[in-house]
Amino acid sequence: MIKNLLKGKKGVILGALDANSIAWKVAEKAHQQGATFVLSNAPIALRKGDIFTLGKQTNSEVISADVTQVDDIENLFQESRNILGGNIDFLLHSIGMSPNVRKGLRYTDLDYNYMMKTMDVSAISLHKLLQVAYKMDVINEWGSVIALSYIAAQRTFSTYSDMAQAKAMLESICRSFGYHYGKKKKVRVNTISQSPTITTAGTGVGGFKSFYAYAQCMSPLGNASSEDCADYCIMMFSDLTQKVTMQNLFHDGGYSTMGISETLIQSCFTCQGECFDDIIERERVMGKKKE
Numbered sequence: 179m180i181k182n183l184l185k186g187k188k189g190v191i192l193g194a195l196d197a198n199s200i201a202w203k204v205a206e207k208a209h210q211q212g213a214t215f216v217l218s219n220a221p222i223a224l225r226k227g228d229i230f231t232l233g234k235q236t237n238s239e240v241i242s243a244d245v246t247q248v249d250d251i252e253n254l255f256q257e258s259r260n261i262l263g264g265n266i267d268f269l270l271h272s273i274g275m276s277p278n279v280r281k282g283l284r285y286t287d288l289d290y291n292y293m294m295k296t297m298d299v300s301a302i303s304l305h306k307l308l309q310v311a312y313k314m315d316v317i318n319e320w321g322s323v324i325a326l327s328y329i330a331a332q333r334t335f336s337t338y339s340d341m342a343q344a345k346a347m348l349e350s351i352c353r354s355f356g357y358h359y360g361k362k363k364k365v366r367v368n369t370i371s372q373s374p375t376i377t378t379a380g381t382g383v384g385g386f387k388s389f390y391a392y393a394q395c396m397s398p399l400g401n402a403s404s405e406d407c408a409d410y411c412i413m414m415f416s417d418l419t420q421k422v423t424m425q426n427l428f429h430d431g432g433y434s435t436m437g438i439s440e441t442l443i444q445s446c447f448t449c450q451g452e453c454f455d456d457i458i459e460r461e462r463v464m465g466k467k468k469e
């Protein structure tokens with residue numbers, strides 16, 4: 179195994195709720211690779227989640243911050259500086275939440291106050307983190323910022339609801355802020371577009387099992403797990419990726435480039451397409467008429 183990829187690096191990891199969280203795996207691997215960091219999550223997550231267990235496991239302090247609150251973010255960075263004894267080299271935004279999804283509202287019947295909350299928590303929070311970090315000059319030269327995204331930013335997934343717009347905005351903020359932070363301090367900003375992963379946020383999306391199974395059948399390498407995702411984050415925080423910035427990096431076993439796979443053709447459609455026979459026949463008849 180590669181060792182000490184992050185030796186001497188300091189960071190802030192946001193979004194570890196429980197042992198399934200992607201941020202949890204990133205924290206474990208960052209610790210294994212020699213980094214020191216501060217963990218952060220929303221006040222309610224500190225009360226209800228297991229983050230303090232992770233704190234003990236990785237010798238990390240936990241700081242409460244609601245990422246929609248600029249004051250909380252300022253405090254988070256100030257406290258992190260004090261605890262870590264200086265500026266940081268990496269920042270993980272592993273945060274998402276949609277009240278519309280939580281309440282099971284259909285996309286054609288969204289609550290707009292909820293939608294604003296979705297945008298604030300899941301996308302604008304990345305801008306807030308970056309803007310506060312930029313103004314406080316809290317990230318070292320060649321630092322690396324990663325936010326987690328999903329392919330619903332580009333394609334339609336019927337039950338992903340307003341999170342699709344949030345992810346599109348998140349990726350756009352990464353590109354726009356990536357320019358400014360790159361010019362100012364050579365800080366890189368990227369999003370990782372991850373496979374469906376079994377976590378609290380993931381399984382909260384309607385029909386998650388089908389998302390997962392479909393992507394598994396489509397991807398030549400299979401779905402990327404949260405452990406795989408953590409490995410990718412570690413590489414992106416390391417010095418081996420210094421010229422990668424303003425990218426949306428698909429981490430999905432090849433899913434995003436697929437049309438249809440052998441697995442889907444052979445096993446997933448148990449009817450082998452028979453239930454579409456009438457449509458196929460109709461098309462054939464219409465085709466003959468055109469001839």
Ligand SMILES: NC(=O)c1ccc[n+]([C@@H]2O[C@H](COP(=O)([O-])OP(=O)(O)OC[C@H]3O[C@@H](n4cnc5c(N)ncnc54)[C@H](O)[C@@H]3O)[C@@H](O)[C@H]2O)c1
Pocket residue numbers: 193194195196198199200201219220223243244245246271272273274275299326327328371372373374375376377378379380381
């Ligand atoms: N699980 C998947 O299938 C999947 C796929 C692609 C991308 N992602 C993304 O990965 C990221 C991490 O999600 P996860 O799957 O590990 O689920 P998770 O539920 O473990 O993590 C989501 C985190 O967001 C935090 N959060 C919510 N509101 C907050 C607020 N106001 N302030 C601070 N933190 C807040 C939660 O407390 C939680 O820790 C999210 O951006 C998610 O959209 C997940």
